[in-house]
Amino acid sequence: MKIRPTTSLALLPVGILMSALVSLSAQNISLTVDATKTRNKILHAHLVMPVKPGPLTVYYPKWIPGEHGPDGPISSLAGLHFEAEGKAVPWQRDLLDVFTFHVVVPEGASKLEANYDYIEPDGGSATDKLLILEWNEVALYPEGTPANKLMYDTKLIMPEGWKFGSSLPVAEQSGNEVSFKPISFELLVDSPVATGQYYRNIDITPAGEPIHHQMDMVADSEDALNMSAKDQKAMTNLVAESGKLFGARHYRDYHFILGLSDHVAHFGLEHHESNDSRLPENVLLGPGSGMALGGLLAHEFAHSWNGKYRRPADLAVPGFEEPMKTDLLWGYEGLTDYVGPLLAARSGLWTPDQYHEYMASIAASLGPGRTGRTWRPLRDTADAEFGMGFGARGWMSWRRGTDYYDEGDLLWLEVATIIHRESHGAKSIDDFCHAFHGGANNGPEVRTYTFDQLVSDLNAIAPFDWATFFHSRLDSTAKESPVGGIENGGWKVTYSGEPSKLEGRRNPGYMYSIGLQVSADGTVGDSVVGGPAFEAGVSSGMKLVGVNGRVFTPDLLGAAIKDAKDDSKPITLLVVVDEFYRTCIVNYHDGPRYPHLVREESKPDYLDELIKARVGQ
Known part of the structure; x- marks a missing residue:
């Protein structure tokens, strides 16, 4: 670099x-x-x-x-x-x-x-x-x-x-x-x-691709390295689809470094020519392996272009002791958070239904339940990242955290639909990525940009008042989720009692009904300020130990929410706070609510057009 x-x-x-x-x-x-x-x-x-x-x-x-x-x-x-x-x-x-x-x-x-x-x-x-x-x-x-x-x-x-x-x-x-x-x-x-003691490398270079790509996997057991042929093919497709999307590469070769363990931190960190990604030990052995790989590795891979090669000028400093300014993280991380799932879907790591459910969960998590939107705009979640980003725990619906990721996803989906609309279908987000992230492959290098340069490059693809658009989204304190891109793409967010295929994501069955995020052991990770559970006295950090007179289990809480729809009885929760028991009466009778995307038949389906595979076209 x-x-x-x-x-x-x-x-x-x-x-x-x-x-x-x-x-x-x-x-x-x-x-x-x-x-x-x-x-x-x-x-x-x-x-x-x-x-x-x-x-x-x-x-x-x-x-x-x-x-x-x-x-x-x-x-x-x-x-x-x-x-x-x-x-x-x-x-x-x-x-x-x-x-x-x-x-x-x-x-x-x-x-x-x-x-x-x-x-x-x-x-x-x-x-x-x-x-x-x-x-x-x-x-x-x-x-x-x-x-x-x-x-x-x-x-x-x-x-x-x-x-x-x-x-x-x-x-x-x-x-x-x-x-x-x-x-x-x-x-x-x-x-x-x-x-590691257990190591495996897999060549995932697509046929005809001149630059070598491989996976370097280490694990706590030999069996954990058994990636299926299906996932290997999808990872090879991911490499191929990235070439189609960006039109260039900026590395000598590329290594997907994947640590598989239940005893290391689980995260991803981007690098020019590799990514350091960590997942649970046996994740490759289960049915959700493609979803896990697509959710993490596609994001970190996309960073080689967006974040490493094209980088906000305020984040490009000459040493490691000099402060960075994080005001454009909605571009660095937000655009990557949009591109990663896009590539996951195009490559086959994710199915179209999984992509739909993912976007529904993103939109729902940033909706009225994200009450912090009413006082803290998206711009501030980026500006204050190094002091308030990953360190905060609990109360996230009210304080907000690294929302420049998820809201950035919705922001850039809307950008993609506007490019399509304003160019009358002649241009797409792919054209912007080609122009913005393209150029000669000189190995790892950095090309910086400013807000004005980003706006200028978008205007070169599809003339539009991009500056006003970004300012309106970045400075908004509206409580509604910014779902313009989903709606422009011919879909809408709805809620029903049918569980989401991504039920593990943000615990939606509780969050969008009584307003609680609860772990398997009953620890309350979040309680939506103003929500039914919060109004009953439940807040972040407490521990839920009882539901309607029985010892708490996640299934019992789900059943209580469902049963409360059919009768007039409230939900009685027993919580522990500071070594004291507290009984909280939750008046909620609308049943489980899970977010989904459904087609808006009056509009063309551009969302699915965006996630179609490009290789071979």
Whole structure:
């Protein structure tokens, strides 16, 4: 990854070059990570950097690309020691920034060595059988040089018998040690490694595709790696459909890194030439495997174009200590959240019905039950992401969270339908993606954009008052869900007692009836402010232990909601709050409500036209 050639690095705030730092154009930083104690949840790092005598400032990565915030796991750094010429060098942490360390390199020293450990948090990235290594977690770097100018020589020492996969080019491998070719610090952080006792790689390169694509899977058991032939074909289709949608690739080759475990965090993180995705251990063995792969891997794959290659200018900073501005995350994440499911449906990972139910659940989750819409506009969910995004728990219907994802999905679906309408069917969202994300494949690189440039590029495809459109959606505090794209596409959102095919998503049977999100053990994750359960006294963080005089189970609560429709009796809930019992009487009699999409026959079905496969057409 590198800054677009038209961007002058000299104009970027890269900090003051300290006297202790030598030019690194000819001398690389060396980083060795010993992962042989992964089973003990600890990694050891040995780093050597060229220096000159005098004061030196060293950083631990703080602002992590893709995480959009200053959440580098500094608390997991332990055992830090510096030395030069065989003697210890004292260090002091900066009083205003815990990610910054100050040392004074002694006279006569030409290199500074650092030894330290990274403690893998429980539920993080390591188990007894696998490790997914994100280099920012185990690296230090000197002040004063942009990350794309710092060069690193890296080595990984794995437990005996473990195998690995990564987009990093390999220099040499001997036994359980692998050395990678020299690479910029920017690209190193952008290139995770998956290693484990149980490892499998699968070639998913479509026929005739010149660029190699593969899956690198690690799991806690060998059986968990048994991806079906159907899913392999759909993943190959995903690669092919991405080429059709974007019309270009911006990587040397691509690796889908997939960790399968019940003991690591489940999420996805995008990179230029790979993605770090985590799912439950046996997800590939069940009937919902395609839905899970399409819901996560398609999104992270699309980020290679949208977010990594085309990136909001305020998110493209030259180092990991400099703040990012997140105001355009509705473009970075929102457009990706639309494109990912689109590709999942086009590739066959999702069926059309699954796509319909997904869009219905998105629209319903942002409807009147999302009472936070009345005070907090979509724009603010992006602007405040690094302080309020992923950290908040509970009360999400009122406070809102990372809604720039889901509402971005609806926003960009509406953009797609407007392009179709304003061009009288001559243009589509595919034409915009070709123009916006296309260009020559120079490997990983960054082309930044601003709001005005985004509007200009849309106008080049379909002239329209895009600026006013975006401002109206971004600044709206209307309580209604923004379903213009669904309706323009010939569908509408309805509710019925028929369970959704995506019942596990947001617990819709409770959320859209009594206004509760409840886990299997009864913990209330959310209670819609103003909803029937909230008005009865149930709120986020409480625990539901009884329903109509019986011990709580999810099925009993569902039955109580259903039964209350047929008689005039309220629903009696027993909850625990602060070690006290509370009885809450819920007056609700409209029965279960699940969101669905149904056709609006008076309009053409453009929604299904958008999700049709493009390969072969």
